[in-house]
Amino acid sequence: MNEQTRNLIENLMAEYVSRIDNDDLERWPDLFTDKCLYSVTNRENHAQGYAHGAIWANSKGMLKDRVSALREANIYEEQVYRHIGDAVRLITLDNDIVTVQSNFMVVRTMHTGDIHLFATGMYLDRIRIQGDTALFEERIVVCDSQKIDTLLAIPL
Amino acid sequence: MTDIIATSGGVKWPSDKVSTIPFQVYTDENQYKIENERIFKGSTWNYLCLDAELPEPGSFIVSRIGETPIVITRDEDGQLNGFVNRCAHRGSLLCLKHKGKAENLTCVYHAWSYDLKGNLTGVAFQRGVKRQGGMPDQFKKEDYNLRKIHVTEFSGLVFGSFSDDAPDIESYLGSEIADRIRRVLNRPVRILGHNTQVLNNNWKLYMENTKDSYHASILHTFFTTFELNRLNQKGGIIVDDSGGNHVSYSKIDPSLSNDDYGSQNIRSSKDEYRLEDPSLLDGVDEYGDGVTLQILTVFPGLVLQQIQNAIAIRQIVPTGVETTELVWTYLGFQDDDEAMVERRLKQANLAGPAGFISMEDGAVGNFVQRGINGTEEDTSVVMMGGETAESQAFRATETSVRGFWKKYRTLIEGQVPNA
Numbered sequence: 001m002n003e004q005t006r007n008l009i010e011n012l013m014a015e016y017v018s019r020i021d022n023d024d025l026e027r028w029p030d031l032f033t034d035k036c037l038y039s040v041t042n043r044e045n046h047a048q049g050y051a052h053g054a055i056w057a058n059s060k061g062m063l064k065d066r067v068s069a070l071r072e073a074n075i076y077e078e079q080v081y082r083h084i085g086d087a088v089r090l091i092t093l094d095n096d097i098v099t100v101q102s103n104f105m106v107v108r109t110m111h112t113g114d115i116h117l118f119a120t121g122m123y124l125d126r127i128r129i130q131g132d133t134a135l136f137e138e139r140i141v142v143c144d145s146q147k148i149d150t151l152l153a154i155p156l
Numbered sequence: 157m158t159d160i161i162a163t164s165g166g167v168k169w170p171s172d173k174v175s176t177i178p179f180q181v182y183t184d185e186n187q188y189k190i191e192n193e194r195i196f197k198g199s200t201w202n203y204l205c206l207d208a209e210l211p212e213p214g215s216f217i218v219s220r221i222g223e224t225p226i227v228i229t230r231d232e233d234g235q236l237n238g239f240v241n242r243c244a245h246r247g248s249l250l251c252l253k254h255k256g257k258a259e260n261l262t263c264v265y266h267a268w269s270y271d272l273k274g275n276l277t278g279v280a281f282q283r284g285v286k287r288q289g290g291m292p293d294q295f296k297k298e299d300y301n302l303r304k305i306h307v308t309e310f311s312g313l314v315f316g317s318f319s320d321d322a323p324d325i326e327s328y329l330g331s332e333i334a335d336r337i338r339r340v341l342n343r344p345v346r347i348l349g350h351n352t353q354v355l356n357n358n359w360k361l362y363m364e365n366t367k368d369s370y371h372a373s374i375l376h377t378f379f380t381t382f383e384l385n386r387l388n389q390k391g392g393i394i395v396d397d398s399g400g401n402h403v404s405y406s407k408i409d410p411s412l413s414n415d416d417y418g419s420q421n422i423r424s425s426k427d428e429y430r431l432e433d434p435s436l437l438d439g440v441d442e443y444g445d446g447v448t449l450q451i452l453t454v455f456p457g458l459v460l461q462q463i464q465n466a467i468a469i470r471q472i473v474p475t476g477v478e479t480t481e482l483v484w485t486y487l488g489f490q491d492d493d494e495a496m497v498e499r500r501l502k503q504a505n506l507a508g509p510a511g512f513i514s515m516e517d518g519a520v521g522n523f524v525q526r527g528i529n530g531t532e533e534d535t536s537v538v539m540m541g542g543e544t545a546e547s548q549a550f551r552a553t554e555t556s557v558r559g560f561w562k563k564y565r566t567l568i569e570g571q572v573p574n575a
C-alpha cells in the first residue's frame with residue numbers, strides 16, 4: 001500500500017468515526033459507495049457464516065433511511081458514542097479494492113451521564129479507491145459479544 | 157379470594173380483576189422467587205430451542221427456564237431429552253459450551269459422566285485408587301442421574317417443563333394459537349443469525365409490551381408511516397382460554413381509510429417521510445393469506461414474529477428482578493432462494509435491537525422500571541377494550557395484556573381471577 005492509499009484510508013476511517021461520534025450522521029452514508037454492504041453482526045454469527053446483521057444495508061439509500069428513521073421516527077434516549085480504534089491492517093490489495101481490518105471500542109454515554117462500554121470488535125472493510133477518494137464498498141462490523149444493551153440506534 | 161391472595165405469599169392485588177396491576181410485581185424480590193417456583197417450574201411449557209438446532213444424535217444445546225440452566229440433547233434414538241445443566245455430584249455446570257456434539261456429557265470438575273438421556277454412567281475412581289477410597293457400596297449410580305425435565309416439540313419449537321401436570325402442548329397452546337404457529341413454521345427452517353438484547357427491566361414488562369397492541373402504532377412511528385400496522389387495518393387479537401397465549405395480526409385493507417388517526421394527539425403518520433430505498437418493504441405474501449403481521453406469544457417466554465417476511469423467535473429470559481435477556485433467532489426457510497434470503501436480511505432491519513419498528517421496545521420497559529422507582533405501592537391500569545381477556549376483532553385494546561395477568565395469577569394464586 002503506497003503512502004497516498006494509506007492516507008486516503010486513514011482519512012476515511014477518521015471521517016467515519018467523527019461523523020458518528022459528532023452527530024454528523026447525515027454525512028455518514030456519503031462514506032459508502034452507492035451499492036455497498038454495511039452490516040453489524042457478532043463473532044458467533046460471523047463464525048457460523050450466518051448473514052444476519054442487527055443492522056443490514058446493501059445500498060447507500062438504506063443507510064440514509066437508517067439516519068432519517070433515527071431523526072424522524074425512532075424514540076431513544078439521547079446518547080453519544082466515542083469510538084476508539086487502532087491502525088488498519090492491510091489484508092489484500094487488488095487494483096482499486098483494498099481490504100483492511102481494524103479494531104474498535106465504543107463507549108456509550110447516556111444523557112443521564114451513565115457511561116457503558118457498549119461494544120468492542122473488528123471492522124472488516126473493502127475499500128474502493130478512485131483517484132483521490134476512498135469509499136467503503138463493504139463494512140462488516142463484527143462485535144465480539146452477541147449481547148446488545150437496550151438498543152442499537154446509532155450505527156457502530 | 158382474599159385468603160388465597162394472602163396464602164400465595166406474593167404481592168397483594170387490589171382486587172380479583174386483571175385490569176389493575178400493582179407495580180410491586182416488577183420490583184419485589186420475593187415475588188420473583190415465587191415466580192420461579194410457580195411459573196417457570198410450574199405447569200408451563202417454556203420455549204428452549206429449535207428442533208433444527210439439534211440436527212443429529214449427539215447434538216446438544218444449552219438454554220434456560222427462568223434462571224435455571226438447561227441442556228437439551230438428541231439421543232441415539234433420535235429422542236429429545238432435557239435436564240438441568242448441573243452435575244449431580246457437586247452441582248457444577250455440566251455443559252460449558254453453548255452447543256455441540258457429544259457421545260456423553262462429562263463434568264470437568266470430577267469427571268462424572270452421563271449418557272445423552274441424562275443417566276449417570278461413570279464416576280471417576282468409583283472403586284478408589286489402589287483399593288483405597290472410592291464410593292461406599294450403598295452408592296448407586298441410578299440415584300444420581302441428572303435432574304430431568306419434560307421436553308416436547310411443536311412445529312419445530314422445543315419446549316420444556318419441570319411439572320408433571322403441564323397439559324399436552326396443543327391443549328396448552330389452544331387450537332387457534334397452535335394453528336397460527338403451524339402457519340408460520342410450515343416448512344424446514346434455516347437460521348439466519350442470533351443476537352441477545354439486554355433489557356434493563358423485569359421480564360414481565362417485555363412480555364406485556366409484546367402483547368400490547370395498543371402501543372404498536374403509537375410508540376413505533378416507522379410502522380405507521382409505511383402502513384404496516386395501523387389501527388384501522390383489518391386485524392385483531394386472539395387470546396387463548398388460559399389467557400397466557402395470544403396472537404395479534406393485521407392484514408392490509410386498502411378499502412379502510414386512515415381518518416381515525418388525524419384527530420388523535422399522537423406523534424405519528426409523518427406522511428412527508430419517504431424511504432430512499434423502498435426495497436426494504438418489498439415483501440412477498442409467502443403464506444398466501446395477506447397477513448402482513450402476526451405477533452404470537454406463548455406463556456411465559458416465547459414470542460414468534462412474522463412481520464412481512466421477517467420471521468424471528470424471541471426467547472424472554474429473566475436474569476434478575478430488573479434485568480432480562482431477549483434471545484433473538486432470525487429465521488428463513490430451507491427452500492428460500494437468494495432473493496428471499498436477501499429480502500429477509502433487509503426486513504430484519506424492522507425488528508431486533510436495531511429494529512426500525514421495535515428498538516423502542518428495548519427501552520420502554522426500562523422507562524417503566526425507572527418510572528415506578530420509589531412508588532411501588534401504586535398501580536397501573538390496563539382497561540383499553542374492557543376488563544376481561546377475550547379475543548377481540550380490533551387492535552386498540554389491552555385484552556392480551558389482561559390475558560397475561562389472568563394466566564399469571566392463575567399460576568401464582570392457584571385460582572383463576574375475574575377475567
Ligand code: FES
Pocket residue numbers: 243244245246247248263264265266267268
Ligand atoms: S461436580 Fe461434577 S463431577 Fe464433581
Ligand SMILES: [Fe+2]
Pocket residue numbers: 365371372375376513514517
Ligand atoms: Fe412494540
